[in-house]
Amino acid sequence: MLAEFDLIRRYFTLPTHDVHQQGVALGIGDDAALLNPQPGRQLVVSVDTSVVDVHFPGxxxxxxxxxxxxxxxxxDLAAMGATSRWCVMALTLDQSQFADDNAADAWLSGYARGFATLAGRHATTLVGGDVTSGLLSIAVTVMGDVPNATALTRSGARPGDVIAVTGALGGGAGxxxxxxxGERNSAHPLLERYLRPTPRLAAGEALREWATAAIDISDGLxxxxxxxxxxxxxxxxxSLEALPxxxxxxxxxxxxxxRQAALTGGDDYELLVTLPPAHVEKARQQLAVSGVPLHxxxxxxxxxxxxxxPVQRYHGWQHFKGETP
Incomplete structure (x- = not known):
């Protein structure tokens, strides 16, 4: 396998002119990145860690x-109504999974292609990170922005608001x-939803105008x-019957x-929002532009x-199960 810095240069470094077009004064290759936030907007930052055979199958x-x-x-940026801009990634690789350099190259090329394709789709520039050896895991920190004082949060719902979800539920668990x-046909719609979830960034930006609160559905509705x-x-x-x-x-x-999968299964990455009843149709019309339904x-x-x-107590996914106060 390539040494750490050679690996970074081969698989994860963008051409300098591409980086500078994305508000990056200094990207991969130094001790830290230098970024240029836009005036009048707040920075939105979130981190997510994926561990082999916990969050994805090896x-x-x-x-x-x-x-x-x-x-x-x-x-997570979508749930805040943010526009994605940059990310950093810490990749821990298990060298024992590769039989030789060709196997390592094939895996890293595929991994980098999947990461970069989605990043390009959402104008998200990889600006730094780390590569080390150990149990396969990936920590990705994403950074986006929103106009000042417009971010969606979890705390704005009020009695009388309706509860709605984008897309459909239960696909991740299914x-x-x-x-x-043993199903391995990646074209199967349920397997596609589990292995390649769609972050609802455009929907989050559209809902920012209408919703009172929002959260993404990662651990179950x-x-x-x-x-x-x-x-x-x-x-x-x-309404159990209304679940899409x-x-x-x-x-x-x-x-x-x-229905149980839709309620508690997790890994859907749809948006759960609250909004006044008078705003539902306007929100639906705006989401329809990007082909996303709102239920x-x-x-x-x-x-x-x-x-x-019918049952009042359900549990979604938790990494650490202790006493709930």
Whole structure:
């Protein structure tokens, strides 16, 4: 395998003229990057770590791993209504997974291609990072911006607001279930949603004008809705029948398990938002421009808790399970 700095130069360094066009005064190759934020906008920063066989299967295509590592980080910017601009990446490589230099080159080329393709799609410039040896893991820090005082947060929902989600739910959990059953056809819609999630950046920017609160769905609808409820101090009533199920989910799992996947499965990376009822149609029309549907699934109330479901307590994904105060 190439030495650290040769590896960075070969797979992750952009031409200088491309970097300077993206607001980067100094990019990869020095001790730190120098960036040029735009006046009148606030910087939005988030970090996400992906660990092999925890967040993605080690046998997944390298290109999908690269795509996914960036996509899940960009999803946090989408939830804030931010425009993505830059990222840094810390890549820990397990050298024992490569039989020889050709195997290492094939994996790194695929990984870099998946990462760079998604970055290019969202005008996101890789400006630095680190490469080291150990258990395969990827930490991606993303940076974006929003006009001053316009960022979406989790704390703005109010009683009377409706609750809505972009796209469809349960696809991430459904795709993981298929992978665990041995499905490897990456063209399968559920497997595609699991391995190559779509960060809803354009939708987040559009919803900034209409939504009162937002969060991305990474740990499951109910778990992430719980964070929004707590931050906003509201209760919610949901409609089980209104949940938009991912294509092929009911056929793969059956209706009851499909709804469970939509509620608690995680890895969907759709946006969960609240907004006044009068803004729903305007928001739908704006999202339709980018081909993203918006589905109303419930409403906020001043009655604490989650109502409207047959079972009142659900758990989404948590890395550390302890006592909940």
């Amino acid at each position: 046998g997944a295509p390298a290109e999908a791993i690269g795509h996914r590592a960036l996509a899940v980080a960009l999803s 795709g993981l279930a298929l992978w665990q059953q 109910l778990a992430d809705l719980g964070h929004l409820r707590e931050a906003s101090g509201v209760g919610v009533r949901l 199920l991912a294509e092929g989910l009911e056929q793969a799992l059956g209706l009851e398990a499909a 109303v699934i419930g409403e906020c109330s001043d009655i604490p808790g989650v109502h409207g479901l």
